[in-house]
Amino acid sequence: MKGLQVADPLLISVLIFVIAIFVGYELITKVPPTLHTPLMSGSNAISGIIVIGAIVIxxxxxxSLxxxxxVIAVALATVNVVGGFLVTDRMLRMFRPRERPGSKKPDSESPK
Amino acid sequence: MSEQVTINVINGFYIVAAVLFILGIKFLGSPRTARKGNALSALAMLIAISATLISKEIIEFEWIILGVAIGSVIGIVLARTVQMTAMPQMVAIFNGFGGGGSALVAAAEFIRINDLVSVGELASVPKDVAAIAIFSTVLGALTLTGSLIAFGKLQGLVTTRPVLMPARNIINALLGIAIVAISVYLVFEPNNPELYALVGILAALFGILLVMPIGGADMPVVISLLNSYSGIAAAATGFVLENTILIVAGAVVGASGLILTRIMTKAMNRSLSNVMLGGFGAEGSSSTGGPAAGERPYRSVTAEDTAMILGYSQSVIFVPGYGLAVAQAQHAVKELAGLLQERGISVKYAIHPVAGRMPGHMNVLLAEADVPYDQLMDLDQSNPEFERTDVAVVIGANDVINPAARTDPESPIYGMPILNVDSARQVVVLKRSMAVGFSGIDNDLFYLDNTSMYFGDAKKSVQDLVGELRQLD
Structure with missing residues (x-):
């Protein structure tokens, strides 16, 4: 690469890794306990990102080896990705702020 | 496109995907935006996969299509059919698959680099790459089998009691040493595919031995930890493949799992090593001194009595535990809550962080029953509320409400933050029998003057209550 002082690619990778850990930490500590299961299954689906490595292989x-x-890795990771995102969506669809789905007046039924 | 241009385009898409992943996680932080967040993450995944497919390295697509087709079918069927109560084992098994994928990808890449060396395209296998590949395979294999055992325990296929092998700590230590020793040898002598396979198999065995001794109620910690492992394994594979999106996504997941692990161990007042060494609650019920369970006087009430207590109160807090999940009682509870609210009674729910078998398990079940999430309180919000509450109704929870955690320094759960249901004016405990909880210790709460025991299957008990309450007026 011209014009760039190229560092050891491994070092750059380490840098990216460390920054990503910090970003992740900051974001995830803000997730309320109510959403911990969807957080877990959603982030779990993200760890299926390994599918792209599997695709290349x-x-x-x-x-043949x-x-x-x-192929096994692609299949495993795809289960992780597809299943993970779908099941997370299924869960999140159920989270409702107030009584009853169709209720237009949000404060009408919940006792304070 | 020239090869370099293609690589740049792919990496450009990877940056877009990384940003979307991070935004997706950010949106997961609020119930209002969470669904959008999940969709963004899925979009990011789609972009990353599509970008990868234009890589010049890929020459054959049929095998990829085969793998994706198999995985998609299994994933869709599982995600559609799983019951909400079975969500912990579903997350566990998906997680294991991700870990297994990482282990295989790292292994295949290790073999490929070795082949490049043997045909002379590469001078030698870089030691850092070899070390990280082995690390990824070890962690991924361990995640796979550990998750499978966790799945088995949660599904009831493997005993939920801690399984304690004789000399297990020595066996684990020897196994750990063997894995490290073979790994180090492989870094210096990489051209040993058989040894590489062996180290993967040993790691898989290690994963089994690690989770077997851990009891059912400690599963929230195990699942969180394995979740983090699968992320770290993916990130490690990203180092091997020099693939930034793997590193970013894997690191975020790793951080997420570690944070949840910490929240869970804090909520149990135990260290991670204490949980992972296992055996908690293995001694069974007869270990405590003093009068045996069942010998002390307690008050048993019927559905009719309980309906009276609830119907003429002004405020009720439900305290759900794993028993609610087992009995699938969430819909019945919601119906009961609706009846109480119609009578003008305030209804809330107090959720302990480790109630159930995974972080947030109770919240998902109650959401399924259409309970609005703003009626749910966490530990810190709940405890001041109990003092102002007429009736606390405990449904299938035990150790998380045991006052011994506050009062008895001898108790194994001493120091664990609990829900102080005993400070409510009255407590009704829905329970199958007087049997002890997971920790194997008796619960003083059951013998207090303001506690009533209402025995039976949680779902049937609550349904009976609904019936009785309808007749009340």
């Missing part, structure tokens, strides 16, 4: 056609490992 399966698609490289490097050797790597294809087998790759």
């Amino acid at each position: 399966a698609g490289q056609g490097h050797s 790597s294809i087998v490992l790759g």
Whole structure:
């Protein structure tokens, strides 16, 4: 790469990793306990990001062993991604602020 | 497009995906925006996957399509059919799959780099890459089998009691040493695929041994920790593949799991190592001194009595526990709450952080029954409320309301923050029998003057209450 003082790519990766940990920490400490299960299953789905690594391995056609490992990895990670996001959405759909779904007057029924 | 341009385009999309992941998590922080947040994360995933597919490295698509098709079908079916009460085991198994994926990807990449060396395209396997790949495989394999055991325990396929093998600490230590020793050897002598497989298998075994001795009620900690492991394993694989989006997404998930783990262990007043060493509650019921359970006098009430107590009160707090999930009583409770509210009685719910089998388990069940989330209180909000409350109704919770945590320094749960239901004017405990809770200790709450015991299956008991309350007037 021209014009850039290229550092060891591993160091850059470490930098990105550390920053991401901090960002994650800041964001997640703000999640209220009510949403801890969706947070967990949603972040769980995100950890299925490994699917893109699996896709490369399966698609490289490097050797039959790597294809087998790759296909299994793609399948496992896809279950994680697809199942994780769907089930999180299913849960989050249920979270309602006030009584009853169709109720237009938010304060009408909840006792204070 | 030239190869370099393609790589830049892919990385550009990865940056977009990383931003969307972070925004997605941010939106998960409020119930109003959470659904949008999840959708954003899913979009980010789609962008990252699509970008990867334009990579020049990929020459064959049929295997990818096969894997994606299998995974999608399984994922959709599981996500659609799972019951809300079974959510902890569902999260556990998805998590395990993610970990397993990371382990395999790191292994395949390790083998590929070795092959590059043997055909002379690379001088040697870089030691840092080898070390991180092994780390990722070990952590991923351990996450996979640990999650499977957690799944088995939550699903009732494996005993929920802590399973204590003789000399398990020595076995675990030997296994740990073996894994580290083989890993170090592999870093210096990477061209040993059999050893690589062996270390993965040992790690898988380690995962099983790690979770077996942990009892059911400690599962919130285990699931949180495994969640964090799957993230870290993905990030580690990202180092091996020099793939930034894997690193970012994996790190965020790792942080999330660690934070939840800390919240859970704090709510149990136990250290992480104490939980992970396992065995808590393994001794069974007869360990405590003093009068045995059942010998002390307590007051047993019927549905009719309980309906009277509730119907003529002004404020009620429900305290749900795992028993509510087991009995699937959430809808019945919501119906009961509705009846009480019609009588002008204030109804709230007090949720202990470790009630149930995963963080936020009770909140999801009550949300399923359409209970508005602003009626739910956490530990800090609940305890001042109890003093002002007429009736606290405990449904299938035990250790999280045991006053011994405040008063008895000898008790194994001493120091654990609990819900002070005993400060309410009256307490009604819905319970199957006088049997002890997970920790195996008796609960003084049951013998207090202001406590009434209402025995039976939680769902049936609450339904009977609804019937009685309808007749009251």
